Amino acid sequence: MSDPTPATDPAAHDPRLHHDPVSGRTVFVAPKRAMRPHDADRPANSDSTTDPRDWCPFCAGNEHRTPPAWLRAPAAATEPWRARIVPNLYPFAVEDPFAAAVAGGQAPLVPRPAHGVHDVVIESAAHERTVAAVDADAWRDVWELCRQRLDTLAARSDLAWATIFKNSGPQAGASLEHLHSQLVALDFVPAVMQAEMAAVDRAPRLFADAITAADRSGRIVAERADVVLLVPDAPRQPFEAWILPRTPEPFFHATTPARGAAVADLTQLYVTRLERLVPGSHFNWWLHQLPFGSRPSAALRAAWHWHLEILPRLSAFAGFELATGCHITPLSPDESAARLRRPVTP
Numbered sequence: 113m114s115d116p117t118p119a120t121d122p123a124a125h126d127p128r129l130h131h132d133p134v135s136g137r138t139v140f141v142a143p144k145r146a147m148r149p150h151d152a153d154r155p156a157n158s159d160s161t162t163d164p165r166d167w168c169p170f171c172a173g174n175e176h177r178t179p180p181a182w183l184r185a186p187a188a189a190t191e192p193w194r195a196r197i198v199p200n201l202y203p204f205a206v207e208d209p210f211a212a213a214v215a216g217g218q219a220p221l222v223p224r225p226a227h228g229v230h231d232v233v234i235e236s237a238a239h240e241r242t243v244a245a246v247d248a249d250a251w252r253d254v255w256e257l258c259r260q261r262l263d264t265l266a267a268r269s270d271l272a273w274a275t276i277f278k279n280s281g282p283q284a285g286a287s288l289e290h291l292h293s294q295l296v297a298l299d300f301v302p303a304v305m306q307a308e309m310a311a312v313d314r315a316p317r318l319f320a321d322a323i324t325a326a327d328r329s330g331r332i333v334a335e336r337a338d339v340v341l342l343v344p345d346a347p348r349q350p351f352e353a354w355i356l357p358r359t360p361e362p363f364f365h366a367t368t369p370a371r372g373a374a375v376a377d378l379t380q381l382y383v384t385r386l387e388r389l390v391p392g393s394h395f396n397w398w399l400h401q402l403p404f405g406s407r408p409s410a411a412l413r414a415a416w417h418w419h420l421e422i423l424p425r426l427s428a429f430a431g432f433e434l435a436t437g438c439h440i441t442p443l444s445p446d447e448s449a450a451r452l453r454r455p456v457t458p
């Protein structure tokens with residue numbers, strides 16, 4: 113698909129938020145996104161024998177093609193980096209100098225600048241395409257960097273909420289194959305999060321009950337340090353999975369080192385098994401932790417479990433899904449869990 117022609121007025125490049133009052137949807141109007149690099153832009157003569165450092169902005173050696181890093185692992189600049197977090201050159205949220213401290217974190221009702229932070233998490237120095245290829249210790253470093261960055265952003269009064277999300281493969285929205293995720297902080301709480309928070313407000317044991325039900329029906333795929341990888345009761349696609357702690361915890365950025373490492377290990381285990389079950393499958397994942405600070409009620413903070421939702425993109429979302437918000441999946445959650453539980457054998 114060819115990109116639309118960007119606007120010629122430079123001021124028009126700054127992303128803005130528009131609100132649809134009928135659906136409650138928020139849309140980021142971000143013309144500069146049309147200019148972001150794409151694997152399809154690589155030199156026409158490149159193939160599997162071409163060195164990706166010739167064209168990939170995320171490879172070690174091409175640091176000049178990204179802004180300076182906010183964080184790197186290891187921290188010492190004298191050692192080669194294994195992961196870096198850098199500002200996104202094509203952000204859909206930018207620092208608005210006129211942004212004020214946010215009160216309720218409500219979505220905008222009239223168009224306004226999309227104020228926030230939009231980073232790229234470059235998850236390997238080499239041109240890796242899969243989480244499964246990264247050394248386990250280096251992969252733990254990636255999650256620790258994300259935790260630190262979220263922890264820093266959480267202290268800002270002008271930001272309401274943040275997430276980490278991964279688009280793995282073109283069917284999941286990735287434009288570059290080099291292993292990476294994105295980290296976004298916004299000055300409002302998106303509608304999907306508002307809906308989950310309202311559900312947990314009404315039923316504080318929702319997450320605990322989901323884990324108990326998964327325990328009883330054999331949908332726990334794996335567990336590390338009190339963090340579980342489970343198939344939810346209503347998966348949108350075969351092999352959808354959630355990663356969450358057994359006990360409530362509102363913020364991933366405030367979790368223990370053991371739980372942070374558990375998330376790294378469980379995401380790597382999940383990707384290894386998904387790739388065995390459906391080679392080459394594309395997927396998304398995203399973090400749902402509570403809005404920053406004391407915005408959520410004490411009751412909600414006591415009931416929330418931060419969680420990573422992992423959604424394989426085995427079939428496209430079609431008219432029915434878009435029309436209704438309902439999903440159709442051909443595989444039962446019990447069968448998805450049973451297949452994910454089988455260890456990979458060499």
Ligand SMILES: [Zn+2]
Nearest residue numbers: 168171239290
């Ligand atoms: Zn690369």
Ligand SMILES: [Zn+2]
Nearest residue numbers: 308400419421
């Ligand atoms: Zn969620």
